[in-house]
Amino acid sequence: METSALFEKVVHYVGDYLETDVSHLTLDSRMISSLPGMDSLKLFEMTLYLEDRFSVEFDESVIEKFETVRDLVEYLNSLLPESSGIN
């Protein structure tokens, strides 16, 4: 349930960043191939955008290891404090 709420937020912000509808995403969607025009530059910039939205800081070494949206959501979940209201 908590993961689901966070997933909804992530989909919302990814759509904002890409300025396109990404409501087709599921937790199992591939990070690169499921997003229109996504490449490594966009992925790096998108993580900066998500850092600002969630007030977190990604470990640089994990970004390119996100294979699915679930990987991103679970990693974000691990960064968010209990009091964030999302966990």
Place this chain on the structure above:
Amino acid sequence: MSVRRVVITGVGIVSPLGVCPGKYWESLKNGQSGIGPLTRFDGSRFSCRLAAEVEDNYLKVKEGPFAHEVKRMDRFVRYALLAAEGAVADSGIQAAANTGDKAGLYIGVGMGGLPHIESGVVKQEDRGPRRISPYLIPSLIPNMAASMIAMDYGLSCPQYTIAGSCASGSQAIGLAFQGIRSGGFEWALAGGAEAVITPITFSGFEALRALSPSHHPRSTPRPFDKSRDGMIVGEGAALFVLEDRVSAEARGANIYAELKGYATWSRGSHIALQSPDDMANCMRLALVDSGLRDSDIDCIYAQASGLKKGDGVELMALKSLLGNGNTRPAITSIKGHIGHTFAASGPFSLVALLGALRENLVSPTLNLTGTEKEYSDMNLVRQPLPMTVRHGLINSAGFGGINASLIVSGYPLLGE
């Protein structure tokens, strides 16, 4: 191989006077200025608080595979891209991937993405290096103007970025002209782009004592005027489709003018100040290239930007070129209307010259009331001047002692 003749078939601009070349020319003729108070940043700490800015509402991004990237580009890239789209649409040329092997792409850029460099440094110091966007470097490197145009049209062709300071745009057009003339390719997109209205630009030019301290946008800058007190920073892009004349005529293209000659010449004796002898030599070489004489030239769109020394050097060079006996050519400048657009200034002068050739009228030098006594016999244009315009010269010059001159003739030429 026979030497090809080169014509201009498309014009695209993004300017402080709008994005329509026709309206731009009307504004030049009517003495309308694109200069106003700085809005891009707070200019209160600078003596100069004026600029010739392009309106933001022109910065539309069309849908396409590179829309995301275009939005992240610095302004000079976006202006160049929009001007290219205007020029290609105007010419009607099929700038698709399958014609790319016949094309060349030459864009002059003087200072590249100074605004993004400056904002990047500020962000780095405020929030740390890891907060910098991966698009920072691609957005500011000078070649990205040409590269985004090539990507936009899927052009696979020679692609050149010319960084020759304020002569860059004229050099780009000249090199494209030479490429078509020698048979290297059939058509080219060429011109210049610049967009550096950012605090560090003002700091740098004020350190050079180059900016006008006047706060009156309707009376500054004053090219060639004896009370000139500096330039105003402008921005924009002007691009052209150049074509082999035979190919253009065969496809029924609308032809604006014929490029007849080009020269570039440098012998840097000072990092910021031109040499009148070398500037005059460049114009002479362009005339030789065109097969015309100075007495054939009807009008000259000069570099003059309102700089005390710089404009004086150009007046000396023009006097040397023309000799004391030839006071006929009408000499004018567009800088009073749109400020100094640096790499784009020569191309913007070319847009003006196309209007002059078409209408047999030379646009006035805005804010020019009277020049120094020793140049008072020169035909400096203060009011719209109706006259026969068959051949025109564009003079450009930049830091480092770089000069570039273009010779352009009407099409069809009267009497041809």
